[in-house]
Amino acid sequence: MRFSTLAFALVGSVLADPGVSPASISKDADPGTSFTVDKVVTTPEILPKPDVVLLIDVTGSMGGSIQNIKANLVNVIANVSKVQPNAQFAVASFGDFSDPNRFQVVQALTGNLVALQNAVNSLSASSGGDEPEDWINALFQLSTGAVAFRGDSSRIIVLVSDAPSHEPSNGHTLDGDTIAALRGKTIRVIGVNVGLKHLDQLGQATKVTTATGGVIIDSAVDTVSKAIVSGLKNLNVTIKPDVVSCDVGLTVEFAPTETKVSSGDVVTFHETAKVADDAPQNATHQCFVRFLLNGTPGGNAFIQRIAVAVNQMGCFTCVPQPGKNLCHPTTSCAPTPYGTMCLTRPGFKADRTDDDNVKVQWRMKWPVPGHEHRVAVVPGTSADTLCDRKNTGPDVCKEIKVAKCKAAAAPEGARFHDTDQKVIGSGEL
Numbered sequence: 001m002r003f004s005t006l007a008f009a010l011v012g013s014v015l016a017d018p019g020v021s022p023a024s025i026s027k028d029a030d031p032g033t034s035f036t037v038d039k040v041v042t043t044p045e046i047l048p049k050p051d052v053v054l055l056i057d058v059t060g061s062m063g064g065s066i067q068n069i070k071a072n073l074v075n076v077i078a079n080v081s082k083v084q085p086n087a088q089f090a091v092a093s094f095g096d097f098s099d100p101n102r103f104q105v106v107q108a109l110t111g112n113l114v115a116l117q118n119a120v121n122s123l124s125a126s127s128g129g130d131e132p133e134d135w136i137n138a139l140f141q142l143s144t145g146a147v148a149f150r151g152d153s154s155r156i157i158v159l160v161s162d163a164p165s166h167e168p169s170n171g172h173t174l175d176g177d178t179i180a181a182l183r184g185k186t187i188r189v190i191g192v193n194v195g196l197k198h199l200d201q202l203g204q205a206t207k208v209t210t211a212t213g214g215v216i217i218d219s220a221v222d223t224v225s226k227a228i229v230s231g232l233k234n235l236n237v238t239i240k241p242d243v244v245s246c247d248v249g250l251t252v253e254f255a256p257t258e259t260k261v262s263s264g265d266v267v268t269f270h271e272t273a274k275v276a277d278d279a280p281q282n283a284t285h286q287c288f289v290r291f292l293l294n295g296t297p298g299g300n301a302f303i304q305r306i307a308v309a310v311n312q313m314g315c316f317t318c319v320p321q322p323g324k325n326l327c328h329p330t331t332s333c334a335p336t337p338y339g340t341m342c343l344t345r346p347g348f349k350a351d352r353t354d355d356d357n358v359k360v361q362w363r364m365k366w367p368v369p370g371h372e373h374r375v376a377v378v379p380g381t382s383a384d385t386l387c388d389r390k391n392t393g394p395d396v397c398k399e400i401k402v403a404k405c406k407a408a409a410a411p412e413g414a415r416f417h418d419t420d421q422k423v424i425g426s427g428e429l
Helices: 059-082 111-120 135-146 174-184 202-214 221-232
Strands: 007-012 020-021 024-029 034-042 050-057 087-092 103-110 154-161 187-193 214-216 236-246 250-255 260-261 268-274 284-295 303-309 331-334 341-344
Touching: 034 284, 050 059, 050 135, 050 221, 059 111, 059 154, 059 221, 087 111, 103 111, 103 135, 135 154, 135 174, 135 187, 154 221, 174 187, 174 202, 187 202, 187 221, 214 221, 236 250, 236 268, 250 284, 250 303, 260 268, 268 284, 268 303, 284 331
Parallel strands: 050 087, 050 154, 154 187, 187 214
Antiparallel strands: 007 024, 007 303, 020 034, 034 268, 087 103, 236 260, 236 284, 250 268, 284 303, 331 341
């Protein structure tokens, strides 16, 4: 009987970012063994399926910044859409607590560039009394329904201002309810600190960006648009391999189990595939794995299929008939509880074969004591090599691995000749 190896095939299909390399791989393995493959994950420059709310301070000192956004909004959207074509944007504004434009959503989430440009063009800088403005209230409103985020999107608020916020702000505080509301909707805050650069004067911007996994970007008045893009490309991404399902007999593990990197970075996972000792043979077993971004696949997870073909190992039988008996002359086609097999002489093992190579030779868990020394080999294998002489009795060939053979339908172990029990160490071969 011809022995065929266990073939491992790993086939990947990249639906979107992140990218995983290699996308496919092949290995040889045996039941009871494992092997590790390094999987290199390249994270997206910008989080997948982004819903980006431009939250813009429209108090008097923000005139230059607003003009910069108006002039360069097309470039901002183009930069984001180049990496994530399904990106959507919204435009919201805030003023001071006494202003008529304290908070408003100027344009809901959309991919329509004309609508977004019109929304930004409608903004103008005015009012504002003291230095603090009212952006904590604006963050709370956006995280509690003012904008309808898509269900599986990466949600980002870009806060553009040059001043800290009143706190409380319309009754809301960062620690009291705003950060909790943002985190509850998995919204990240990017702070663009422009002009006077007093956005973080009271430490509020640091607190909210740290709590939500965001970042603060300093910017001159005439570089606000570039700062927005820079902020979107500098967010942390948590990558976590997720084993969706595995057939019986196959498992997959990863080290590390998850890791956090900056968007655009590369991380290596050590992926270990394990085939169980008793994995069903002559069958293909599969695992499906995806790499989650920030805890959710969102339609952007890399889906990986691991297929392992487990073929027959050891336990090959022979046909004890003239013309059909393919056993080597140094062996004999003899009955065992697992069918007729090519058995070596007591105390001998296969020639030029590693002791643990159960593709060629194996022992069995005999139900009849005293036969544990018997070594079976693949038909045609010569067996003129003595087993390890340091072992005696039934353990004389214990260096040969025991295979998990299945009992024959009609066990043949009832009759064994006495000479089968004579082994090295008992005075005879």
